[in-house]
Amino acid sequence: MALKTIHVRDLPTLTGTAFASPRWIEVTQAQVDEFAHATGDHQWIHVDPERAARESPFHRTIAHGYLSLALVPPLLFEMLEVTGARLVINYGTNKVRFPAPVPVGSRVRLTGEVASVEPVEGGFQVLLKVAMEIEGSSKPAMAAEVIYRYLA
Numbered sequence: 401m402a403l404k405t406i407h408v409r410d411l412p413t414l415t416g417t418a419f420a421s422p423r424w425i426e427v428t429q430a431q432v433d434e435f436a437h438a439t440g441d442h443q444w445i446h447v448d449p450e451r452a453a454r455e456s457p458f459h460r461t462i463a464h465g466y467l468s469l470a471l472v473p474p475l476l477f478e479m480l481e482v483t484g485a486r487l488v489i490n491y492g493t494n495k496v497r498f499p500a501p502v503p504v505g506s507r508v509r510l511t512g513e514v515a516s517v518e519p520v521e522g523g524f525q526v527l528l529k530v531a532m533e534i535e536g537s538s539k540p541a542m543a544a545e546v547i548y549r550y551l552a
Contacts, residue, residue, distance in 0.1 A: 419512055432446050522551045
């Protein structure tokens with residue numbers, strides 16, 4: 401169940417609203433391995449814990465940067481449910497950055513702000529400025545603008 405439910409016609413009222421996931425999720429080696437399998441990115445720094453312990457400056461494996469980005473939709477949709485939308489489209493991303501690595505075993509959460517809501521044919525385009533925070537770190541794992549289209 402989402403923390404906030406809003407009808408698609410009321411999306412413009414969210415402009416300027418800040419949000420933060422109420423829960424931290426642990427990034428596990430199993431998740432990283434599955435992501436590596438799905439993307440074909442099997443760099444040792446992600447999938448070889450023994451070598452990473454010996455050779456990595458992080459002393460353990462780290463998550464793929466794009467895994468942090470891939471966690472945005474499920475965490476966002478835990479926080480916001482839009483009723484009256486027949487379709488939600490991931491329209492794209494802008495300004496994606498990965499300022500800090502996510503060591504396996506770390507906990508992350510999504511924070512952000514609704515930067516703009518613009519009408520488009522059949523609904524609204526929502527631009528969110530998001531960050532994937534790492535528990536105990538001053539730098540986020542990922543920062544980006546994500547764009548969704550909610551069509552009624």
